Amino acid sequence: xxxxxxxxxxxxxxxxxxxxxxxxxxxxxxxxxxxxxxxxxxxxxxxxxxxxxxxxxxxxxxxxxxxxxxxxxxxxxxxxxxxxxxxxxxxxxxxxxxxxxxxxxxxxxxxx
Amino acid sequence: xxxxxxxxxxxxxxxxxxxxxxxxxxxxxxxxxxxxxxxxxxxxxxxxxxxxxxxxxxxxxxxxxxxxxxxxxxxxxxxxxxxxxxxxxxxxxxxxxxxxxxxxxxxxxxxxxxx
Numbered sequence: 301x302x303x304x305x306x307x308x309x310x311x312x313x314x315x316x317x318x319x320x321x322x323x324x325x326x327x328x329x330x331x332x333x334x335x336x337x338x339x340x341x342x343x344x345x346x347x348x349x350x351x352x353x354x355x356x357x358x359x360x361x362x363x364x365x366x367x368x369x370x371x372x373x374x375x376x377x378x379x380x381x382x383x384x385x386x387x388x389x390x391x392x393x394x395x396x397x398x399x400x401x402x403x404x405x406x407x408x409x410x411x412x
Numbered sequence: 413x414x415x416x417x418x419x420x421x422x423x424x425x426x427x428x429x430x431x432x433x434x435x436x437x438x439x440x441x442x443x444x445x446x447x448x449x450x451x452x453x454x455x456x457x458x459x460x461x462x463x464x465x466x467x468x469x470x471x472x473x474x475x476x477x478x479x480x481x482x483x484x485x486x487x488x489x490x491x492x493x494x495x496x497x498x499x500x501x502x503x504x505x506x507x508x509x510x511x512x513x514x515x516x517x518x519x520x521x522x523x524x525x526x527x
Contacts, residue, residue, distance in 0.1 A: 332513050343416070343502050343518030344455065351513050390454055398510035399468070402454035 302327045302393045304374075306403035313381045313410050321376040321406045323391030333374045334392040334400070335365055344390065350374060361385070381410045418503050418519035426527050427493060433522045435486040435503030443509035444486040445516065446478060447502040455502055461486060462509035493526045500524070 303326045313319045325331055335347040348359025355367045365376045376389060391403040416437045425431050435444065442463050447455035460468035461480040475497075477489040486503055500523050504516040 334515065336516075336518075341520070343418075343504075343520045344516070345518065346515040349513065349515060388452065394512040396512065397468070398512055398514065399457055399460075400516065405452065405454055407452070 302331070302395050302401055304333070304391045304393045304401065304403040306389075306391055306406045308406050309404075310407045310409060313408070315383055315410055315412050316380050319378050319381040319385070319408065319410070321389045321391075321408060323374045323376065323403060325372050325374060325391075325393055327393055331374075332394055333365075333367065334394075335359065335363070335374075335376050336390045336392060336402075337361075338388040338390065338405075340387070347376070347389075381408075383410050383412055386410045416503055416505055416517050416519035418501075418522055420522060421520065422523045422525075424525045424527060425490065425493065427495075429493075430489070430491045432490065433488040433501055433503075433524075435488075435519055436484055437505045437517070438484055439505065439517065440483075441505035441507055441517070442483060443506045443514075444480060445504040445506075446476075446486070446488050447504060447518075449500045449502055449521070451500075459488075460509055467509060490524075493524075495526050498524055498526045 333350045336344040338344045350357050350367045358364045389406050392400045419434045444461045446458040449455040458472045459478045464480045475492050479487040500521040502521045503519040506514040
């Protein structure tokens with residue numbers, strides 16, 4: 301069955317430094333992969349998705365994600381973190397029914 | 413309008429109360445979803461409506477009763493809830509259901525506390 305894993309419960313980064321939030325996947329066939337972000341007291345917001353094509357996917361708010369088939373990873377990245385990026389980040393993969401399977405989430409804390 | 417609107421934002425109810433959560437979208441989406449989310453955990457799918465018909469029920473207890481009166485509205489009727497049902501209830505929509513590359517649009521949720 302399709303699944304994703306986020307190995308880090310929390311990532312701490314200083315403002316202005318690059319950030320990486322990790323996600324690995326286990327899927328059969330060609331994967332569709334998503335990143336969503338949840339700011340405090342809000343619902344989830346779509347950041348970006350990988351369907352096929354370029355391994356580097358650009359998304360909202362300056363985020364990008366790198367699809368790596370050999371490492372079965374889809375890490376979320378940003379060159380320069382902002383305090384306002386502090387949030388809960390979810391990697392997700394859809395099942396064939398369309399049901400979205402989320403990872404356990406990673407809390408990103410960006411300190412000034 | 414790219415918003416999913418949920419009301420109320422907060423709800424406190426006793427175990428014998430009946431209440432309803434409401435969700436509305438005007439993006440022309442034909443799939444609507446209810447999710448339950450505990451603090452700092454991933455959302456858990458409860459129900460999916462496709463073209464106003466219930467297409468997925470993730471074995472949710474009958475004290476939760478969904479309703480889709482039209483393509484823009486989704487309700488979740490609550491009755492005889494338990495304290496462990498306290499959570500953030502999220503509504504979401506997408507253009508159509510069952511398509512694996514569709515993104516979801518989420519509302520801000522209703523924070524429910526059951527006393």
